[in-house]
Amino acid sequence: METEITTKKELDHVFTVRDVSVSYGDFTAVKNVSMDMFKNNITAFIGPSGCGKSTLIRSFNRMNDLIPNAVVNGEINYQGINLYDEEVDPVQVRRRIGMVFQKPNPFPKSIRENITFGLKVNNMTDNLDERVEKALTQAALWDEVKNDLDKNALDLSGGQQQRLCIARTIAVEPDTILMDEPCSALDPVATKKIEDLMQILVKDFSILIVTHNMQQASRVSNYCAFFTTKATDDGRRTGELVEYSDTKTMFTNPSESLTEEYISGRFG
Amino acid sequence: MNNNSVFAETKKERELKELAFLSILYFCVTVAIVTLMTLIYDVISTGYSRLFNDYELGLISKVTIDNPKDFLTSLDSRDPLKAGIGPAFAGTVWLMIIVIFATFPLGAGAAIYLQEFAPKNKLTRFIELNLTNLAGVPSVIYGLMGLAVFVRLAGFGRSVLSGGLTLTLLILPVVIVASREALKAVPDTIRQGALALGSTKFQAIFRQVVPSAIPGMVTGMVLGLSRAIGETAPLIFMGALTYVNYYPDTPLSGFTAIPIQVYNWIGYPQAEWKDTSSAGIILLLGLLLSMNALALIIRNKFEKDW
């Protein structure tokens, strides 16, 4: 069900989502999603597994285009432009909206080349070395690798690899970063480092994060969207947006009973 | 109750059957290994002298070749003691070069298209079906096709170019399949990671996926090449069997190749030719061994552990 955003401040919207559903063939993964997301905030998608959070977030940078029979219905507006308009080029979209994946996926190249790849592809080839340093610094990785830039990225630890992936994403200067469960493959120490990193990054970027870890959402995010699955007529389960509000409200005084049950751990 | 004795008997019986079966298995495996060893031993023992030592003709006279490497550089001859594999070696090298230059772009290109760009429709399935069938066509048929298409239709004549192109077509299906496997081995997360950074599909594939797959593709190429080098039948139609006793100087010149030369020598009845053919075989096997070793080195040194 839809909820009105109970914000008092005048904030800029970065995403406006109206009646969005995503389906694969005849299976609807998630539906009835409407919400507004705001610039320079961390918005978390939470909920039990299988409710289409990852599917939904992949619609925001048109990565769903890569799946043969995926269909996105409804409107996703990015700073006023409908992302699924015919004139819009998915490649350009992904240059402005970056993505960090669940399992770190650095290229099997050197640390430096991992970052310069994105820069070259986006024609940002001036001052390469400076850009590399800036990105690694912003990702809180520079001190650890500054003397080993030519080392193979696969030699880094899992947490370092993920920060490298964040570094190469921010190197191409997007406005928004999508993160699909970025810490689920990492140990608690590495997770904390990335959560701290997010608090710093949000000053320059808008961040959307999918997480199945409620505590992480409450620690890190400003806004939360809670999803759950509902059974459909043909016996399958489709994801739906249940409630969307600022994090404090969601965790202390949620409007929906389902939300309250999830927060208090009665299911999930 | 005679439980113990009943079980004991059955156990012995059973163990006997197991042993008998295992012996059969060992035998079967051994046949293959023993054949290989016998072959190698026979070839080396008869041909060794022509390559490395003085050559003795036994009863009649003792002939010494001052420089055994003469075998590698001499021309063919009616005299089994003087016959060398020079022009055939050169012909094989020419063929290798032509095959490499023709096969690698075609094979890699086709594999990249089929694995990364081709839509999953009937046309693609048809292409893949063709490839599977072509891999099973006897090599002599490729020779016939090469005769009609390259020697006559394209006008290249009975030349090393015709031979090289025919061999290319012969090994192309195998090289394409091997290259596809190399591309398949690159995890999809690499493609996704590149795309998420805003690269186009083309950039993601040619700047990330293909470079990672290159070692596997080169290995496939080397293995295909080693097959091409050992082939005799397809080249027979290129006139490679007439008495060619010169080094090829242009792609359009006539030629002979190591397996063809060996085939010639095998056909001569005099006993001394056996040693000469053995020497040629040693060279051929040595060449193949080096190529396979090269493929192994490339695979071990460069292939990634995802």
Place this chain on the structure above:
Amino acid sequence: MYKDLNLTKTKTKPLESVVKFFITLSAFAAILISIAIVFTLLTEAINFFQDPEVTIREYFTATRWTPTFKNPVYGVLPLISSTLYIALIACLISFPLGLFSAIYLSEFASRRTRKVIKPIMEILAGVPTVVFGYFALNWITPNIVQRFIPGSGVFNAISAGIAVGIMIIPTIASISDDALNAVPKSLRMGSLALGSTRRVTALKIMLPAALSGIIASFILGFSRAIGETMIVTIAGGQYPELNLDPRKAMYTITSSIVNVSLGDTPHGTTAYNALFALGITLFIMTFVLNIFSDYIARKYRKEYEQ
């Protein structure tokens, strides 16, 4: 951040279009090659059958193949019979040896043993057929066939058959090994847990489960035996009449193709066209077998994919 948004398409670079065009073409080359093969074989074969000297009836029923005689007879029957005969001998050797080697490798051998034996099989598979031909003529014939089977000639079908059989062992062994390995380990565990022996498990559980792949390997091996050229040409001899005595020479389709092209056969002569008639006969035989092998593998493959 938040620069002006321009999300419209960038132009594709011309280089990308060229490369895409080239790789698409490369993939379609597969179809082109098939067409070339069928087309050249067909057109020249048709020329052959339209030649006044040749009748289809004679082609399929005459019992001699003598294209170079004064009154040439073009009967393919002796060639087909020889081809099948030698292929049969080869299969008698390779099917059991190959299959049991596969059973050994997948059911009994330790990992270390596998690591030794599999490469040996691969080496055997890489030996050029001309080398096998040499081995058949110079070693198998004198040491095995002529010693143990009286009345054998220097060129005989048994030697050729044995050598072809050994050459095919790696094919049968590796495909059957793959088929056996594709059967889930849980089946093996279940059988052993019930108290059966490794022999019984291998023969009664694993073998039947992998049967479709194994049979496919047999059919493929048979197809390769039919298409084999150099071994039979070197060791099988030339005996142009219908002959059912394996101790004597036998003349296969492939060796007759080789021998016809050895002589002077200018383009356009009946003998030249005969090459292609033989070619298309051979092509059809192997093609049908390959399709059949693929069909068996697919249709009867038990679905084990999880």
